[in-house]
Amino acid sequence: MAAPNRFRPGLAMRLALRELRGGLSGFYIFLACVALGTAAIAGVNSVSQMMTGSIASEGRTILGGDVRFESENMDIGEAERGFVEGLGAVSSGANMRTMARTGDGADQSLVELRAVDDVYPLYGSFETAPAMPAGDVFAERDGVHGAAVAQILLDRLGLSVGDEILVGQARFELRATIVTEPDALSEGFGFAPRMMISLRGLNAAGLIRPGSLIEYSYRVRLDGGADAGRLADLREEAADRFPDAGWSIRTSRNAAPALTRNIERFSQFLTLVGLTALIVGGVGIANSVRAWLEGKRGVIATLKCVGAPSQLVVAIYLIQVMLIAAFGVFQGLLLGAATPFLAASALSGVIPIAVQASVYPVSLLVAAGFGLLTAFAFAVLPLGRAGEVPATALFRQQGFEGGGLPRWPYLLAAGLTLAVLCAAAIWFADDRRIATLFVAAVAVAFGVLRLVGLAVQAIARAVPTVRSTPLRLAVGNIHRPGALTPSVVLSLGLGLALLVTLALIDSNLRRELSGNLPDRAPNFFFVDIQSSEIDGFERVVSEVAPDGKIIKVPMLRGRITELKGAPVNEENVPPEARWVLRGDRGVTYARNLPENSRLSAGEWWAPDYEGEPLVSFAAEEGAELGLGVGDTITVSVLGRSITARIANLRDVEWESLSINFVMVFSPNTFAGAPHSWMATLTDPGATEAVEGEVLRAVTQAYPTITSVRVKDALELANRVVGQIGIAIRAAALVALIASVLVLSGALAAGNRSRIHDAVVLKTLGATRTTLIRAYVYEYGLLGLATAVFALAFGGVAAWFVVSRIMTLPSNFMPDIAIATLVGALVVTVGIGLLGTWRVLGQKAAPVLREL
Incomplete structure (x- = not known):
């Protein structure tokens, strides 16, 4: 009799595969949770790898050379210049912000001025409309230098190609608009429209003066190739020979470090949000497995009666769960692998480089690992509980709710898997400190949500008996054994908390940029004011804005x-x-x-x-x-x-x-x-007309002084924050969708006991209206409790990020609070009623025969 009790892996695999022939009924929510989280992680990482890979592959074009030397506010010396020119072909340039004025001086605009030499560009192609060689665009004709500008500058000043524009002390003819500036990414983010001229034109404008904020650059096309080893040696040689040069050196291997760093950080954030969605989905996995095992009670009882040990039962269903999880991961990987191809066309209009989409195996493997680890961690506990239920309990149609915790090996397996999952999230992160805080916050949220669920049940248990039958039933359903309360609170709580956190951060940033900052910030910044000009400048401004x-x-x-x-x-x-x-x-x-x-x-x-x-x-x-x-x-x-x-x-x-x-x-x-x-x-009281007059007066009197209108910079920052906010809210929506799926799974897991309760109550005289009202009250109370937690946790998290990390004033937004409350109630009540509608229509006879 010892042989049947021996655990045999081959038998477990054979029985698992045989039972899977019945299809995936009951596992659709399980599949959706796994696929959604895996697709989010795979897609975000693949798009990030595509963008950083495209930047790296076109490093020479983006940088404008194999190596680039930059010096701020002071040009390099003769010795450094000789060293640079000895490396190969050199293209020199200069960048600064200044004011551009219409030919009659009636209007003006801040511009990002870039001056280039005759050999620009060393790599890539500089394209204009109308098309013409760079030499013709910038050449001097009859004492007037040429310029190419961004189309937005023409629109802003009401100019056309062929018109003239004043910069500093020189006049420029607008000969073309810029279509493609091959090394634009390496030039960094600009607050103003681009204007390109020649170095001779820059000298004619008289903008280079002591204290001018200007960046000098030298791009080099190396003689004899530019492999990684030579570039590294070159940087080391330049640092050793000229330790006091004050220049920064970039190579084509790191052409746009700021952009690459920002892409990696933003991708890390979205990956963590995707991982949150996957972990939230893990609750749905546990609910789906529990509901599925409910339907397998007869099979489990039969296996145990013929001598199958608990290990064999667990192994059979663990194999099935992991095979189905692998299928869900595969679906998620398909979506993740397709994401770069879908994103490439959209990104081509945002990043001025050729974005080449591909399949990124490392990103897909990481996402697959996260998906399988999550599925195992959350499936092993309900499987362990099922394995410990005796056959007699299964034949009496008792569920798994009262089984308590499984034995320590299952708890240990789940705990170790979750620890590996958290460690992997931190290990693969670009900023491990932020990743650690994020993982810790999710862990705390899970713990707090568990306590919230227990507190809601304790409060419901302590509530005095009420006269309303539907309300009395609702309160009883909240705290009865096997209640949905912990699952509902856990499923919606984390998704709503994340959504509230991101919404409050976004709202505070927008409020600061559009309201508080403009009220406190100055109207203008003026830079490059020479000592000989400061008194006259102050006199001009005081005449136009006497209250300023x-x-x-x-x-x-x-x-x-x-x-x-x-x-x-x-x-x-x-x-x-x-x-x-x-x-x-x-x-x-x-x-x-x-x-x-x-x-x-x-x-x-x-x-x-x-x-x-x-x-x-x-x-x-x-x-x-x-x-x-x-x-x-x-x-x-x-x-x-x-x-x-x-x-x-x-x-x-x-x-x-x-x-x-x-x-x-x-x-x-x-x-x-x-x-x-x-x-x-x-000048808080200055109108837009007064600000325009200040800008005109300063620019006309001192054309070399750069005037920056703060409102324009804030509007640009507001647009950037808005674009980032869309991506962040979309990521948070993924977590919320996962929460809704989990809620649906929780309802599916409790449907059997719901059917039993509904049939008994209807037999005793309860009407469908009474039961519907009871469910509305139950789900409404659960949604209210979840929303209160989400508001509290999300409010604290948003306050910490805004006030402690961003060091900005943090305010709680009542409209966000109301929207969260309404949203939580609509989701819980709506999905709850949809999930129990079939329960209300269940015929009594088949259920009563099984009692």
Whole structure:
């Protein structure tokens, strides 16, 4: 008799495959949950890999060369120039922001000005409309230089090709519009329309002056090839030979690092949201498996009666579950593999490179691993419980609800699988700190949701008996054994919480950009003001906007070269602080503490201080760099290294958009150094007409001063946030869809007990109307409890992100709260009634015969 009790894997596989011949009935929600989460992860990662791969494959075209040298605000020296020119063909250029005016001076616009030389471009093709060679576009004719501009600039100023435009002290003929700028991605994000001219035209405009914010670039097509090894050696050689050059070096292997980094971070976020949808779907997997096992009670009882051990029963159904999960994963992978091909055409109009779609095996394997691990982790617990139920209980038509937890091996298997799943999510993440926080938040949400479900049941159990029969039935259904309460709260809670979190973050950002920031921010920024112009500039602005407040500060450009006496090493600095060390930073000096700042450590220097150079450092950035009061920093300014001691740290209100600097030096530090000025104009009562008059007056009087209207920059940022918000809400919708599927699965899992209750109640005289009202009350109360949790958890999460990470004011939005409440109620009541409609129509006789 020992032989039948021995567990045999071959027998388990044979029985599992034989039973699968009956089809996938009862597993459609299971398949949808697995396929949806797998498709989300596979699709996001595949699109990310497609975009980063396309950028890498066209690195030389994107960069404009095999290697690119950049120097901010100060051109490279003769020795550095000789080194660069000895590498191969060189194309030089310069970028800056400035003002462009119509020929009659009646209108003007900020432009992103780019000057190129005669050999541009080294790689790719520069295309214009009408089509003409670059040399003809930028050539000088009768003392007038040529220019190519973005079509939006013509639309903004009401100009046409052939018209003339004024930039600085020179006049330019608009000879074409820009169709394709091959290296546009490497130029970075611009706040204004592009205008391209020649380097000779830039010199004629007289825009290059002491303190001008300008970037010089040198693109090189290397002689003799440019493999990865040579590019790495070249960067090392340039750093060794010219340690004080102050330039940054990029190679075609890393042509657009900022864009690539942003794509990877955004993809990571969407992947985590997809993983959340998959884990939410895991609850649906557990419900589907439990409902499916309910229909297999007779088979399980028969197997146990003929001597099948619990391990064999579990193995049979685990094999079936994992085979069906593999089929769901396969469906999700098909959708994920197709996503890049669907996205390629849409992205071609967004990214100016040829996006080549393909199948990305690594992304698909990662998604498949997540899908199978999730299916196993959430299926093994109900399978373990089923294996422990005795045959007698199954024959008495008792379910699995009262079976308690399975034995420790099943708990251990589920726990280890979930741990591997979380570890994999963190391991594959670009920013593991954020991934860890995200995974921890999901884990906490699951735990809290479980407690919420238990609390709702406890409250329902403690409620005094009410007279209304439907309400009394609803309250009883919430806390009775085998109630749907834990499943409903868990299924909807996480999806709604994620949706509320993202909606509140998006709403706070939009409110800040369109409401709070414009009210607090200055109307204009003015840069590149020379010392000889500052008094006249102030007089012009005061005449046009007499009620406005003008704040002016001196500005130089400096690059941090040493921290605490040691050379700067970005690798030892947290990612969020590396921007302070990249390239030149704006620096200033001041006698008094600047506005929108307050001291957090140390003391401010006296107005007439004449001792060693001192510096005030932004507190948050200083902490990230490991700096404190008394430490030293060395800054290279105008080719001269200055070491200053940190006298104090100050909290800076960056969100005010006022003039703020990471480093403010004591006045004696830069005594006699040439510098430009920066100014803001704040006039809350200024109308759009007054702002236009200020812009015209400053541009006409001082054409080389760059004026930035803050409202225009905020509108552009608002559009970008809106576009990102659409993608984020779409991702959150995936998680919500998974929640709805899980809710449907929970209802399916409880249908058998619902049929039993409905038949007994109808036999005792209950009407269909009474039962419908009872279900409406039940699902309404559950939806209300879930929505309250989602609002609380989502509100706290959004507050943390907005106020602690983004350092912006966070507000709770009542409209989001109401929409969440209504949405939760509609979903729970609607799907609940749809799921129980068949129950209400069940005939009593067949059910009563089984009692």
